[in-house]
Amino acid sequence: MPLLVTGCAKKGFPHYATNFREYAYVTNGGSNTVTVLDVKNLRQDRVIAVGQDPVDVTASPTRNEVYVVNAGAPGSNGSLSVIDAETNRVNATLPLQRSPRSIDVGPSGQRAYVTNSGSNTVSVLDLQHRLLLGVVPVGSGPEEARISPDGDTLVVTNRKSGTVTLIDPHSLQVRSTFSGCPQASDTAILPDSSKAFIACTGSRYVLAIALAQRPTKNHPHRQTEPDRELAMLEVGQTPTHLALKPDGGEIFVSNFGSDTISEIDTSTNEVGGAYLVGAHPAYGIVGNDDSTLWVSNFNADTIGVYSIDDGKLVHTVQVGNGPTALAFSSDDFWLFAVDASSGDVTVVRTLAYTPNGAPIAGQMFTILPAGRNPNSIAIKTFLAR
Template sequence: MPTPHLSSFRFVMLAAFGLLNLSGCRRSSFPDVPAGYREYAYISNGGSNTVTVLDLVYLRQDRTLQVGANPTNLAVNPARNEIYVANAQSGTISVIDAEANRVVATISVHRQPYFIAVDPTGHRAYVANYGSNSVSVLDLDRRREVSVAGAGEQPAQAHISPDGRTLVVTNHGSGSVSLFDVTPYDSAKPSSGMAIHLRSTSSGCPGAADTVILPDSSKVFVACSAGHQVMAVGLAAAPGSWAAKQNPSLTTDHMLALLDVGKTPVHLAMKPDGGEIFVSNFDSDSFSEIATWTNEVGGTYSIGNRPVHGIVSRDNSMLWVSNQGADSIGLYSIDDGKLAGSVRTGSGPGALAFSEDEHLLLAADTHSGDVAVVRTAGKQGPALFTILPAGISPNSIAIKAIQEK
């Protein structure tokens, strides 16, 4: 698969940490939540064909849902209470109703769907089919595949730009990036514009994997995981837009730079303001800092053994990096430009996700099959708060908050 995977085994950490308390009591010393507020974390377990649902208000396991074979990625619908699961081995997408926390539909796609992304309107989704070199377009209202387009070899990820105009697909096998034209959703014509059309392809990015798109939809950055670079590509401006009028050359996609980072860059974490990107370099135990305005690498710094995933706080001040080989999360103060400590987790932390209020950070522990729950702020600073059970080889986390009326 496109990202590094180490051998997985079940290793329960609860008793060792003295944190065996799963009966479920409301979080103490945390911000109060309003009546009727619910918040859940969904964890896909690639080795047990399940999704674990964790209750983040009472900090307990809520239930385990059976999905398709080898779930690899989760996506949240921003407009409705649904979660989507890409099941690589069974070639399907599972639809989870987040209010009832049950699987309500299964959508067939193609071979080895590895990644799913939902558009900003919540009406469509795009699936990178790793085993069939294609991208599926899903109508989420009718819960079915409505279009399919060819991509490069082994597409690993699919991301829709914030403006809804461009679909970016990274092709792991061919070391390229496919850019597709997308017709923005029109509520007056909900069934129109479902097909996507290949606009351009950028090559020269071996092992193309993770990607981030700037908030203004002007650029995409791609981790070339089989090398030591990050590719920057300028995305075509909308015809008639201010940018296109000022510079007609911006109406086409164009390569901007290949930036040297550490070895095996596997994940990109962007500041919410889009000003900087942080690259997790798996084989050099480091992260690199990229300025998105100038397309320059500001520096590469040690962070811990086998970094695989990063996430930046909402206030743009702190970077958290899961170090899979060190069983810890490293902290880097962006404002101060220096390391700010580390937090122990279970074995082999990978995917990271904040709770809605960012008072909790969750890490999926790939080897021990559980989820480390880190308290991000406290009298003694960030610290491990508890560990909750998941399944075999947890690999993705999605958070959904619901306010009952």
């Protein structure tokens, strides 16, 4: 996204073109709202009423839209709120099945995939025409659905049954099922769509799966390979989140029960080691520089800054109470931490300086208000028309 740097910009801070827009959308499960934060000006823009108990949010990669999953009352059907990012208003609401949990959007921005944890299904939606294309039965208590970058595989983790379902998104048919992953939860898929890694939260393991490959228009000479289990990788206790480096070379596992992160080499499917990072790490994210891992420590009210190149924790940033989900601004200048217990969002400047000019990897800049029980965040960036 183009930036316009001018002489009046505050030294060391980005200055954006006048038509540049960037917003952070935070779902507030206890308030039935979405808080919209103006990233460009670091202030709350507005609060949007959505459905009951919003639990997940994502932004379209191709349209100026944001999608919010509303779980609804316990045991009841939920809904999907469609927010127009240009007006920050809800312009459509689509019905879902019981207790929807998460959403992912395909690379073309045309389809959305929503797990319905109370119905043991995945809803497939046509976002352009606001239509339900189909409902695919999966395992018990589906947690996440993640579409591969090439759009050829949908990976669904079934938390209650401890299984992983692979779906062909073109035919909407189940292709493979893998068992033995207690409380299957978070998923990371490599950029080349060759492998998926799944956190088995009820254990000390991450499941590695080779995804089926077949010749396509873009890869006509690719050899056909079936889905197959590659390894069960031992990490720390209660792995909750997988942070994939943008280059796909490594995955960092947040081991909530061990206060550690584990490093997985995705080419060899081997665990490189575990490192202390903070009390109950819940979520990790790697910047576009591929060199720094940021980890939210839920019980320490901190973010740990881990240097991937040096293999060690280099800094700790104090944030609000109970930090969970993390998101970068489009230029990685700001890091936003959702503070689930204090109901706010901490804004961290990813590179700051001491009074004598020495660089600091991470420094709390401000705290912005959210609603009750914030739980997820998505960033949407575009140029206003």
